[in-house]
Amino acid sequence: MALARSGNANAFEQLVRRHQVRVFRIALGMLGDPRDAEDAVQETFLQAWRGLPRFRSQSTFSTWIYRIVTNRCLNLRRSRKPSQTVLWDQESGAPGPGELNEARDRLRVLRRAILGLTPEQRATFVLRHLEGRGYEEIVEILGISLPAVKSRLHRARLELAIALSEWK
Amino acid sequence: MSERLPAQLQCGAQLADLLEQVSTGQTKALTPHQIECPYCTAALNRLVNSWQDIERLRAEPVQPSPELLHRVMRRIWAGLDDWQVELRGGRGMTRVSTAVLSSLAFWAAAAAPGVRQVFQAQSREVGIEGPDRPKKRRQRLVSRENLRIEIELSIHYGFSALVVAEQVRRAVIAHVLETTGLDLPEVELTIADVG
The missing domain is CATH 1.10.1740.10 (RNA polymerase sigma factor, region 2, helix turn helix motif)
Known part of the structure; x- marks a missing residue:
């Protein structure tokens, strides 16, 4: 270093x-x-x-x-x-068994839902739940307060849960 | 496909509260209401499924293309001066990159008494300014007289800045001389911090 x-x-x-x-x-x-x-x-x-x-x-x-x-x-x-958004869910695999296809579809819905969050919510969600960073570190990375981090996460999780709940 | 869950369930429970429970892994710690309530039970089951998708996405292997590293480093190397200094003696020519001199200076300064941290050590060419200064400075020789080492560092609290500076200067000159035979004409120091 x-x-x-x-x-x-x-x-x-x-x-x-x-x-x-x-x-x-x-x-x-x-x-x-x-x-x-x-x-x-x-x-x-x-x-x-x-x-x-x-x-x-x-x-x-x-x-x-x-x-x-x-x-x-x-x-x-x-x-x-928004129209310029390119989706990260366009990778296509060979068709597989029904369960695999369903799992792939669910992940596609999830990715789409993540991209539908506001940029600020998405940043917080990605750092916390996809990268596993701690709250204090996210505060430092984003330069916002701890309550603001928690509030953004709360909102992001709720949006995703509602979007994903369409799947059984 | 199922219907979307509402933000508030029919029993009055908030979806956000149930989600908090799922995302923190507390799905076994049900309240008496949740044990009895069919709406909460159904919603919790669906949220658990949704959260498993997030865990799956997190576990998915993601790799940038192998060229990414090369693209980054190519641009960094392109922006670096690769000046060289000719060393005396021997049969045939020996050149040393100024990047080597920077590294030698860095380590010598870091080991000097009173130095807390070396922020940077750079070799620079001095004495050529204005229109004569070449725009492209890669792979060319620098004369010893035009060579200057610049070091930025912090010192320990309680040490004299002047004494530390002199010790650093002597250590750098001696280390470069011993390793390359080059007698540096100038070592410029900036003490940027104390602590």
């Missing part, structure tokens, strides 16, 4: 290797499209590289990089019209 901060690109490459999957998962959950998510991850790491000399370890590197990717995705989502 210290070496990367001093401008050593090889050390930074190790940080990218270590964190790219989780950063990508957040971006994919937020944006819904793998290509958009990869673009966001790329820009996130470049921003981190440029900002590293100013990174002072008040938070961990992972919290810091999650904050960058979340803000980047939030800005992208806010600036994008």
Whole structure:
């Protein structure tokens, strides 16, 4: 970490290797499209590289990089019209047994429902329930209060539960 | 397909409360009302199913494409100067990248007494400014006279900044000299923090 901060690109490459999957998962959950998510991850790491000399370890590197990717995705989502949303549920597998198809359909409904949340609710939900981050860390990543995090989560979960309840 | 659950069940229970119960894994801790109520029982069953989908989505393997790392690093390397300094002696030419000098300076500074943390150590070329300064600076030689190491660090509380700075400067010059034979003309320090 210290070496990367001093401008050593090889050390930074190790940080990218270590964190790219989780950063990508957040971006994919937020944006819904793998290509958009990869673009966001790329820009996130470049921003981190440029900002590293100013990174002072008040938070961990992972919290810091999650904050960058979340803000980047939030800005992208806010600036994008709803019609421009590309769904993350378009992957198609070969038809399988009925149960498998049903499970796939349920996940498709869930992904669609997540993409239907507001960007702020989605960010909170993805960090908490898909990435498993703790409340305190989410407060730090999103820069909002603990009650605000809980309220957004509550709202997001309710929206999803109602959407998913169409399935038995 | 079933009907969507309402935000408030017919018995008056709030869907959000039941959901909180499911998402925190407390589906076994039912209230006396929930044990008796068919609406709560049905809703809880459906919410448990929904929550299992969220768990399944969370467990799904997700991988970015293998090219992502290369794309990121290609842009980082493209933005870096790869200056080199020629070393004396030997038969044939020996060049050392200024990135090596930066790393040597970093470690030497970090080990100096009174230093709490080194934020960055950079090798820079000085003395070439204005229109003569080449726009593309990759893979070219820098003369020793134009080389400068810049270090930003924090020191421990209670140490003299001047004394620490002098010790860092001496340590960096000695380490670079010992490792590469280069006698650095200039080491510039910024003490950015104390703690």
